[in-house]
Amino acid sequence: MRSSIECIPCNINSLIRILKKANIDSGKQEKLVKSYMKRLLELETFEMTPVHMGREIRELIIKFFGEVDLYREIKDSSNELLLSLYDELKTEVMKSPDPIETALRFSVAGNIIDFAPGHEINVMKTLRDSIRKDFAIDHLKALAEDLRNAKNLLLIGDNCGEVVLDKLFLEVISVPVKYFAVRSTPVLNDVTTREAKLIGIDKVATVIESGTDAPGTLLDKITPEFRKILYNSDVVIAKGQGNFESLSEIDRDIYFLLMTKCDIVSSYVGVNKGSFIAMKKEARLHPSRL
Incomplete structure (x- = not known):
């Protein structure tokens, strides 16, 4: 199934929950969320599945923290x-x-x-x-x-x-x-x-x-x-x-x-x-x- 506009805030909220669970400081939280929002603007979000959109969160976490298992x-x-x-x-x-x-x-x-x-x-x-x-x-x-x-x-x-x-x-x-x-x-x-x-x-x-x-x-x-x-x-x-x-x-x-x-x-x-x-x-x- 393809993504819808509601998938955008859902994925942003998912990223925020991940960062809070990992006790990431507020400054880095803001930086990561802004980076994710910028990345979403670059993508053909409605031509991909919600899972492809969610995959970008992992890519961002790797970029900032390396290969980690926050959960x-x-x-x-x-x-x-x-x-x-x-x-x-x-x-x-x-x-x-x-x-x-x-x-x-x-x-x-x-x-x-x-x-x-x-x-x-x-x-x-x-x-x-x-x-x-x-x-x-x-x-x-x-x-x-x-x-x-x-x-x-x-x-x-x-x-x-x-x-x-x-x-x-x-x-x-x-x-x-x-x-x-x-x-x-x-x-x-x-x-x-x-x-x-x-x-x-x-x-x-x-x-x-x-x-x-x-x-x-x-x-x-x-x-x-x-x-x-x-x-x-x-x-x-x-x-x-x-x-x-x-x-x-x-x-x-x-x-x-x-x-x-x-x-x-x-x-x-x-x-x-x-x-x-x-x-x-x-x-x-x-x-x-x-």
Whole structure:
């Protein structure tokens, strides 16, 4: 999907939150925000995805601070919180009438664990509510059936914390070959190889880097290895709003699992803000097998 004018203040506010969380002094905050605003004026902002716009924030941070992970502490604490609940959640999944669907519901509910949009986070309430919550778009049964017939799966990860629930889902399903894709560099609170291995996802799936250095999956940045897996997997699941924004126009069957966190994405999909989405997008033609 393409950016809209509302994406500009959203990304500026995201940068400000990052700088405040990192305790950057006010003088540098002002300098970075002005630099970002100047950069936006140079770009064809409405010809790019919101994720491309967000990528410019990382470029700016690297320019000023070098290769840093400003969210490492937040990522680790959110993973530790969900890991402390893992056994209890797994018990809930395994005793449910449909463990695959329950694990998927937890995985979608986990998408609320995102510090970038600035919304209020109530993890436990959201997880409890997800068991009985109606999805605004609900293709969960179709996804569960596709998973039962699949020989291989690619799950494209999103935020830390949430990824612990992705691990639970990957552990529950019996697809023979499973890939879990992560960002190639630290971006906001998104999962990288470091966090995926710390929580043990590499024990239930093959962890691969997408090649992207943005809060989504940019097709013009992905590696040849990831591209091959992306277009040849029987089932592809993309988690979170950033992956939806960057992959919504891909020409292959793909499932999007997310909670809509802004008015623009909610309007684009045709749901209310804060809705749970499990949506299958079908290829326009037949995807190229690379």
